Amino acid sequence: MQSHDIVIIGGGPAGLAAAEAAYDAGARDILILERDVRLGGILNQCIHNGFGLHTFGEELTGPEYAERYINMVEERGIRYKLRTIVADIDENKRVTYVNGEEGAVTVQAKAIILAMGCRERPRGALGLPGYRPAGIFTAGTAQRLMNIEGYLVGRRVFVLGSGDIGLIMARRMTLEGATVCGVAELMPYSGGLNRNIVQCLNDYNIPLKLSHTVTMIHGKERVTGVTISEVDGNRRPIPGTEEYYDCDTLLLSCGLLPENELSKSAGIELDRVTGGPVVNDRLQCSVPGVFACGNVLHVHDLVDFVSEEAERAGKNAAHYVAEGEGSDGEATVLKAGPGVRYTVPQTLDAGLMDESVKVRFRVSDVYRDRSVSLYYDGRLISKRKKRIMAPGEMEELILKKSSFDRPVSEIRIAVED
Amino acid sequence: MNENFDVCVIGAGVVGCAVARELSAYDLSVCVIEKEEDVCSGTSKANSAIVHAGYDAKPGTVKARMNVRGAELIRKLSGTLDFSYRENGSLVLCFDEADLPKLNDLYERGQKNGVEGLRILSKEQVKELEPAVSDNVVSALLAPTAGIVCPFGMTVAFAENAAENGVVFRFLTAVTDIRKTDGGFEIETDKGVFRAKYVVNAAGVYSDKLHNMVSGKKLSITPRRGEYVLLDREAGDLVSHTVFQLPGAYGKGVLVTPTVHGNLLVGPSADDTDDKEDTSTTADGTASVKERALLSVPSVPYNKTITGFSGLRAHEAGDDFIIGEPDDAPGFFDAAGIESPGLTSAPAIGEYIAAELAKKAGAARKKDFKAERRGIPQASKLPLEERAALIKRDPAYGNIVCRCESISEGEIREAIRRTPGAVSLDGVKRRVRAGMGRCQAGFCTPLTMRIISEELGIKMTDVTKNRPGSEQIKG
Numbered sequence: 001m002q003s004h005d006i007v008i009i010g011g012g013p014a015g016l017a018a019a020e021a022a023y024d025a026g027a028r029d030i031l032i033l034e035r036d037v038r039l040g041g042i043l044n045q046c047i048h049n050g051f052g053l054h055t056f057g058e059e060l061t062g063p064e065y066a067e068r069y070i071n072m073v074e075e076r077g078i079r080y081k082l083r084t085i086v087a088d089i090d091e092n093k094r095v096t097y098v099n100g101e102e103g104a105v106t107v108q109a110k111a112i113i114l115a116m117g118c119r120e121r122p123r124g125a126l127g128l129p130g131y132r133p134a135g136i137f138t139a140g141t142a143q144r145l146m147n148i149e150g151y152l153v154g155r156r157v158f159v160l161g162s163g164d165i166g167l168i169m170a171r172r173m174t175l176e177g178a179t180v181c182g183v184a185e186l187m188p189y190s191g192g193l194n195r196n197i198v199q200c201l202n203d204y205n206i207p208l209k210l211s212h213t214v215t216m217i218h219g220k221e222r223v224t225g226v227t228i229s230e231v232d233g234n235r236r237p238i239p240g241t242e243e244y245y246d247c248d249t250l251l252l253s254c255g256l257l258p259e260n261e262l263s264k265s266a267g268i269e270l271d272r273v274t275g276g277p278v279v280n281d282r283l284q285c286s287v288p289g290v291f292a293c294g295n296v297l298h299v300h301d302l303v304d305f306v307s308e309e310a311e312r313a314g315k316n317a318a319h320y321v322a323e324g325e326g327s328d329g330e331a332t333v334l335k336a337g338p339g340v341r342y343t344v345p346q347t348l349d350a351g352l353m354d355e356s357v358k359v360r361f362r363v364s365d366v367y368r369d370r371s372v373s374l375y376y377d378g379r380l381i382s383k384r385k386k387r388i389m390a391p392g393e394m395e396e397l398i399l400k401k402s403s404f405d406r407p408v409s410e411i412r413i414a415v416e417d
Numbered sequence: 418m419n420e421n422f423d424v425c426v427i428g429a430g431v432v433g434c435a436v437a438r439e440l441s442a443y444d445l446s447v448c449v450i451e452k453e454e455d456v457c458s459g460t461s462k463a464n465s466a467i468v469h470a471g472y473d474a475k476p477g478t479v480k481a482r483m484n485v486r487g488a489e490l491i492r493k494l495s496g497t498l499d500f501s502y503r504e505n506g507s508l509v510l511c512f513d514e515a516d517l518p519k520l521n522d523l524y525e526r527g528q529k530n531g532v533e534g535l536r537i538l539s540k541e542q543v544k545e546l547e548p549a550v551s552d553n554v555v556s557a558l559l560a561p562t563a564g565i566v567c568p569f570g571m572t573v574a575f576a577e578n579a580a581e582n583g584v585v586f587r588f589l590t591a592v593t594d595i596r597k598t599d600g601g602f603e604i605e606t607d608k609g610v611f612r613a614k615y616v617v618n619a620a621g622v623y624s625d626k627l628h629n630m631v632s633g634k635k636l637s638i639t640p641r642r643g644e645y646v647l648l649d650r651e652a653g654d655l656v657s658h659t660v661f662q663l664p665g666a667y668g669k670g671v672l673v674t675p676t677v678h679g680n681l682l683v684g685p686s687a688d689d690t691d692d693k694e695d696t697s698t699t700a701d702g703t704a705s706v707k708e709r710a711l712l713s714v715p716s717v718p719y720n721k722t723i724t725g726f727s728g729l730r731a732h733e734a735g736d737d738f739i740i741g742e743p744d745d746a747p748g749f750f751d752a753a754g755i756e757s758p759g760l761t762s763a764p765a766i767g768e769y770i771a772a773e774l775a776k777k778a779g780a781a782r783k784k785d786f787k788a789e790r791r792g793i794p795q796a797s798k799l800p801l802e803e804r805a806a807l808i809k810r811d812p813a814y815g816n817i818v819c820r821c822e823s824i825s826e827g828e829i830r831e832a833i834r835r836t837p838g839a840v841s842l843d844g845v846k847r848r849v850r851a852g853m854g855r856c857q858a859g860f861c862t863p864l865t866m867r868i869i870s871e872e873l874g875i876k877m878t879d880v881t882k883n884r885p886g887s888e889q890i891k892g
Contacts, residue, residue, distance in 0.1 A: 035817065035820065083816055085817040085820060085823075087797065087823065096801070098796075098797075098804070098808070098815050098817065099808075099815050099816070100808060100812030100813065100814075100815035100816050101812065101815070102815075103804065103805030103806075103808040103809055103815060104801045104804045104805045104808065104815075105805075106801070119855075119856045119859060119860065120856070120859050122723065122724070122855075122856055122857035122858075122859055123724075123857065124647070124722065124723050124724025124725060124857050125722055125723055125724070125857075127700075127703060127722065127725055129697065129698050129699050129700045129703065130697050130698065131696065131697045132696070132726065133882070133887060134881065134882035134883075134887035134888060134889050135889075137862075138859045140859065141858075141859050141860070141862050141863065144863050145862075145863050145889075145890060148863070149863050149867070149877065151877060151878070151890040151891075151892065152890065152891050152892045153889070153890050153891060154890075154891050155891050155892075215700065216697075217697075220694060221882075221883075221884060221885070221886030221887040222886055222887055222888070237700070248891065249891075
């Protein structure tokens with residue numbers, strides 16, 4: 001059986017940045033396995049700009065951003081296989097992949113980096129009533145058909161869900177001559193970035209209807225319209241609030257789900273809230289030597305943050321290969337307190353941690369003029385006021401190694417007055 | 418167009434295809450006429466996908482006879498024709514001591530119908546077999562010969578084997594009238610007139626309409642809509658048996674069952690409608706099915722739902738299958754009112770009608786009948802070495818298109834190339850499961866559309882989800 005120091009599953013933004021950083025941290029025997037026909041992942045279909053402000057200090061399109069990282073990988077001579085799907089990972093870090101050239105091959109990895117990304121929540125999982133005609137697409141599928149294949153999926157469009165891809169597609173389809181009748185969002189707040197609400201909806205006079213959902217899909221062959229209704233505090237449709245929209249297409253942007261089927265086959269522990277692996281401050285999963293980054297770990301808003309996180313995973317994987325695990329100390333657990341949905345990482349090893357560790361988290365509601373409080377075993381360590389926090393915008397907090405002057409068993413982050 | 422055949426089978430659902438396959442063993446020219454673009458597009462595509470053991474139907478009814486024989490045939494044919502089937506056994510749960518006599522009635526009925534291995538289980542025995550079943554269960558009827566089957570796989574297998582043996586299929590052809598003539602029948606369709614000595618009416622919810630065109634003894638089929646919820650494969654091993662509820666105070670009862678592909682299926686509701694095309698789902702129907710299933714299995718993880726769908730059962734007022742020739746229309750063979758256990762009974766109905774029709778026609782068995790058919794290889798289910806060998810022969814089997822179900826380009830192309838082959842996304846999905854998984858075709862739709870467009874030589878804008886009018890993209 002062939003072996004590799006680091007096998008990276010996925011050649012999207014997370015996999016590429018992880019590869020580059022692993023190489024720069026000394027690893028040489030790195031293999032990226034990518035299922036698509038090119039590297040770059042979902043960035044290839046994100047032809048709008050707004051990528052790279054944090055990483056490169058300039059606004060790039062998705063393909064341009066991907067190209068920067070693809071070039072880094074190429075310059076370093078890092079190997080990759082395209083049109084190659086990973087069929088299985090086991091708990092001993094054996095990776096089985098399949099492609100047309102080699103058939104089915106199993107390789108032994110010293111370390112694995114999970115960078116498989118996420119998928120969109122489909123109509124069926126939302127339980128939307130009505131018929132099942134053509135013309136219902138997740139926003140990402142419509143985006144691919146439009147930006148990669150070059151086809152317009154519809155002429156009169158309604159969008160359910162205010163996730164970023166849905167907002168981007170509302171603008172994109174408008175620019176291509178389609179009429180976007182409106183965007184309905186089940187929650188009383190948007191699921192996407194505020195900048196996308198402004199730039200993709202407000203600038204084009206596309207109405208956003210918060211606390212609304214689709215209660216009937218009409219049309220037997222092709223969508224002919226949707227009925228939407230207002231929902232109450234329990235997200236149940238309110239009778240009498242029905243409005244009919246004449247349209248031929250329904251786009252869905254109702255959440256992204258980390259794709260962790262392979263992680264499960266490797267016996268990796270998952271977080272019920274993020275849908276991704278439980279990781280420590282080195283982004284290592286419950287199986288030693290397996291690291292995770294990007295949308296497979298938790299869904300991000302900005303690719304810049306994916307790259308930054310993936311570089312940490314890559315660096316740590318390289319160190320793991322060179323030095324082994326080296327952990328012995330008791331892990332400190334990070335807990336999501338009131339107002340916080342989750343944290344990544346979920347554990348921290350104060351003995352081995354870097355000088356500082358970035359913790360990313362999401363809040364569970366829209367909060368104005370509230371504080372983020374940090375507690376070590378119940379002791380208030382810091383409290384920082386924020387003008388606005390929303391579930392659609394990821395928050396972060398830096399933990400300093402120097403702040404652990406004594407053993408801590410629980411770190412808690414909470415939203416407080 | 419003007420076409421002449423010995424037999425025209427109307428309807429390419431599981432019953433029509435089973436009849437066609439059995440007829441293809443005789444020296445007869447056979448044509449299957451279907452109004453949709455593919456086989457398995459009506460009732461056959463949306464049902465519980467189970468093989469009933471046969472204790473449910475009243476002894477002496479056609480249903481009882483066809484059910485028991487059908488179950489027997491499916492067991493055999495799943496090997497001969499290579500479709501997915503598993504004998505997983507079923508349980509009918511009883512939640513009330515007062516209902517025990519009814520459970521016993523089912524047992525007795527089963528005995529009379531000739532169902533083997535039936536046993537009444539105690540609560541402890543039930544819990545041991547199925548730990549996820551509700552603690553409120555007091556007893557259950559175990560039917561070890563009940564099974565689960567892929568309804569698409571079975572229908573396609575019948576169709577392909579029929580085609581291999583000379584049956585022709587005419588899709589997108591809707592029957593508008595049938596007239597008796599001297600030598601048989603004239604079938605008027607939107608694509609021209611077909612002439613046949615014999616007609617088989619396997620038109621599902623439309624079988625009353627066809628029957629009533631030639632017979633004075635009118636039938637009336639009520640489409641009975643059933644809603645289902647399908648869960649991710651992660652939930653598929655919650656139960657191993659098909660778990661029914663004893664009809665009782667809780668109403669007619671819904672089932673919780675694994676599918677042959679490893680998903681978990683919950684349903685159906687039962688709502689009579691007057692629209693023969695009303696396969697919509699409703700918020701209330703879905704909610705009620707979900708709630709009632711929890712009576713049997715309280716831990717069904719609905720957060721793992723991947724889709725919901727509804728199907729129409731062809732319920733006839735007489736409450737039994739109507740099979741054979743009406744007195745006033747000899748040569749016209751009905752297979753009408755085929756509701757549950759229709760899927761199970763289909764091969765038996767096929768066998769029976771083909772034999773009766775051949776006898777009447779004086780047709781002999783073909784010497785060169787090919788009884789066997791192989792399915793499309795499922796690359797991801799093969800042992801690694803075999804999978805590698807398959808990919809070496811055809812690298813398209815190494816190119817995964819549907820990542821959720823691990824379906825390769827090779828499988829999709831083969832599904833389109835076969836006869837009758839897939840011509841739509843749904844046709845591909847039903848044959849090889851591309852798009853049937855947890856992302857519900859989010860990732861593979863553009864890729865499968867491209868393959869369909871290449872294989873059929875049509876434009877991307879002409880690729881449909883199913884029937885014409887369901888084109889995926891607008892320009």
